[in-house]
Amino acid sequence: MRSTAIIIMHLTAISFCSTLSCQENPDTVYGLDPVLYNGTLYASYLPGNVNGHPYLFSSGFEPGYVIIKGRKFDNVLLNYDIFNQKLLLKYQDLNGSGRIILLSQAWMNVFSLQDKQFEYIDAGTGQKKLFQVIGNDTLKILYSWKKELSLSNQAGNTGYYFSDPVKTMYLYGNNGLYRFRNNRNFIDFFYPEIKSKIAIYLRENRINVRKASDRNMLLLINNCNEI
Numbered sequence: 001m002r003s004t005a006i007i008i009m010h011l012t013a014i015s016f017c018s019t020l021s022c023q024e025n026p027d028t029v030y031g032l033d034p035v036l037y038n039g040t041l042y043a044s045y046l047p048g049n050v051n052g053h054p055y056l057f058s059s060g061f062e063p064g065y066v067i068i069k070g071r072k073f074d075n076v077l078l079n080y081d082i083f084n085q086k087l088l089l090k091y092q093d094l095n096g097s098g099r100i101i102l103l104s105q106a107w108m109n110v111f112s113l114q115d116k117q118f119e120y121i122d123a124g125t126g127q128k129k130l131f132q133v134i135g136n137d138t139l140k141i142l143y144s145w146k147k148e149l150s151l152s153n154q155a156g157n158t159g160y161y162f163s164d165p166v167k168t169m170y171l172y173g174n175n176g177l178y179r180f181r182n183n184r185n186f187i188d189f190f191y192p193e194i195k196s197k198i199a200i201y202l203r204e205n206r207i208n209v210r211k212a213s214d215r216n217m218l219l220l221i222n223n224c225n226e227i
Contacts, residue, residue: 036066036073039101042088051152052162054083056145057114061090066103066111078113082145082165085130087111087118116214124176131170134217137225141217142170142177169209183209194227 053059061077066089077090087103103111105128110119120128121142132143148163171178171189180186183202186209187195201207201223207216 035068035071039103042100042102049159054081054147054162056080056082056165062113064113067109068107083147135221139173139225141221142172144168197227
């Protein structure tokens with residue numbers, strides 16, 4: 001267990017910044033938009049005995065949008081590392097070379113990948129965390145995504161592997177975050193006079209909140225806001 005913890009700490013520290021590359025991006029000085037192209041240069045140094053990747057979807061970068069200081073930048077290449085909770089931006093510098101930077105949490109508000117929207121939200125601890133957000137009304141559904149890095153228990157395999165993405169579900173409103181795990185937990189959040197209506201909606205639409213698609217969860221939370 002101690003060696004696993006050391007490996008995880010080591011990977012967290014070196015997966016992103018080498019001694020020479022963990023510095024301010026020079027392109028912000030020489031012509032590229034400093035609002036977008038402003039962050040720490042990224043360099044991945046995962047050892048060869050680590051299977052899988054730390055990202056939500058895949059190791060490849062995909063087009064999405066990001067909102068920084070209220071400005072929206074469309075069709076930028078992004079990837080979301082859920083192991084370290086970092087958003088990466090890939091682009092070509094002024095010399096045509098590919099670069100990857102970590103976007104600043106202090107500047108970024110919202111980003112989108114694969115039609116999923118993510119926001120930095122205060123989780124009640126005074127610190128903002130990244131959540132996938134479903135819904136645009138007073139009450140929203142939030143998903144927190146993460147991955148674990150574990151030691152393989154297969155005979156003869158001494159490597160490490162990343163888990164599948166792990167999702168934690170919340171309802172988010174004026175009273176902060178409420179975690180739910182299943183349909184019963186979800187219904188328990190609401191006032192007694194509307195619990196039966198939500199239970200009927202879940203049953204009639206055959207919704208299991210643990211497995212439901214984002215679209216079905218959006219329809220569900222829209223219904224809850226209208227009751």
